[in-house]
């Protein structure tokens with residue numbers, strides 16, 4: 508019998524029938540699997556996964572409360588790297604195929620044959636090992652290692668840098684020092700600030716203010732409030748947002764646009780921890796944690812020779828500094844976020860969920876997204892509103908992508924100027940498409956130890972298509 512005792516990866520079984528759970532559990536233990544986790548109520552799975560991290564999942568399709576398909580859709584968002592094997596009855600084959608489309612790794616039909624079970628497990632463990640290797644090479648643990656994944660569930664990503672940011676946010680959760688979030692417009696800075704607040708466990712409210720449109724008087728009034736009679740029309744005492752955020756977090760958005768006079772007031776607030784409502788000489792203590800954000804670059808903000816933004820304020824605000832990567836640097840997130848927004852838009856508009864479609868996906872993949880996720884959201888909502896077919900219509904975005912591409916030419920030029928390995932370096936000259944294809948096939952075979960099923964999966968091909976190509980290559 509195959510023995511999996513060398514693998515430390517836990518195997519999770521999700522099935523509402525306790526007799527099935529016991530039977531599969533027994534089978535796995537007898538194959539030497541070290542850790543078997545049984546989940547009878549699929550609604551409990553997110554909690555179980557939060558503690559486990561990397562694992563292989565066997566998922567029954569037909570369950571009360573939350574079906575296998577619903578669970579799978581959620582997992583694709585929260586744990587996109589985890590291989591999922593569907594367990595299905597003969598009558599549910601169509602649903603199982605739908606699950607494969609949704610990213611399940613394999614399916615088994617009941618009654619389950621021990622050999623098929625073992626081979627599905629072996630493949631899933633191999634996928635775990637391969638993906639782990641790739642992410643380790645990128646400097647990130649396959650395991651998200653998050654203590655509070657639920658606080659990040661609205662931030663859809665599978666990008667290693669983003670997951671690293673989540674880990675950083677958890678590591679500073681007990682600090683009450685200021686946090687500065689840098690990132691281009693629409694990269695999700697506000698979403699991240701919300702997650703920072705949630706992870707911090709602060710019991711007070713999360714209060715946000717966009718300081719870009721505030722002149723100095725309005726800034727003081729908004730943040731610090733005023734006492735009765737402070738100015739004409741101030742007919743009663745009004746507390747400011749610093750007070751409202753007591754015991755919680757105050758999120759100051761667009762901090763890079765703050766006037767010089769307001770910068771001085773903010774610096775005093777952070778340094779001394781006190782503030783004065785307008786018209787009052789009684790100091791109040793600031794009991795809010797300050798999170799700020801800007802879409803100006805770090806260099807533009809911190810440049811000591813420019814007096815636009817005080818460098819002392821920059822350093823005070825950025826005890827903890829978070830740099831959010833633009834969408835064009837995490838292209839692997841585009842399909843994931845697209846699917847999430849597409850489903851969200853369909854739900855909001857009461858329309859059926861449709862496929863994204865190959866052409867639509869390809870057009871998005873080639874776009875630089877100067878407006879990042881906010882821009883992507885605009886396209887998806889518009890395309891969903893116009894959709895009448897089984898997939899999103901690419902013509903709804905093509906014109907818009909061209910317009911924005913012109914705007915973003917300078918960004919693209921910057922990206923191109925980024926030092927790194929060029930295609931020429933890699934291939935010894937600019938490659939033809941055919942040469943690139945061959946190179947990708949070689950790499951996939953090498954990384955999968957010449958296991959053709961694994962290699963085909965890495966390449967996004969069926970095993971048959973890969974084997975056809977390899978045969979053709981052998982003949983030539």
Ligand SMILES: Nc1ncnc2c1ncn2[C@@H]1O[C@H](COP(=O)(O)OP(=O)(O)OP(=O)(O)O)[C@@H](O)[C@H]1O
Pocket residue numbers: 661662663664690691692693694695696697698699760801802844847880881884
């Ligand atoms: N990873 C993500 N997954 C899903 N939705 C996202 C993600 N990142 C951002 N969004 C969505 O994109 C939109 C813009 O995000 P957000 O307002 O947080 O960006 P921002 O960086 O604060 O932008 P700005 O600098 O213009 O204020 C919001 O609707 C947000 O919900």
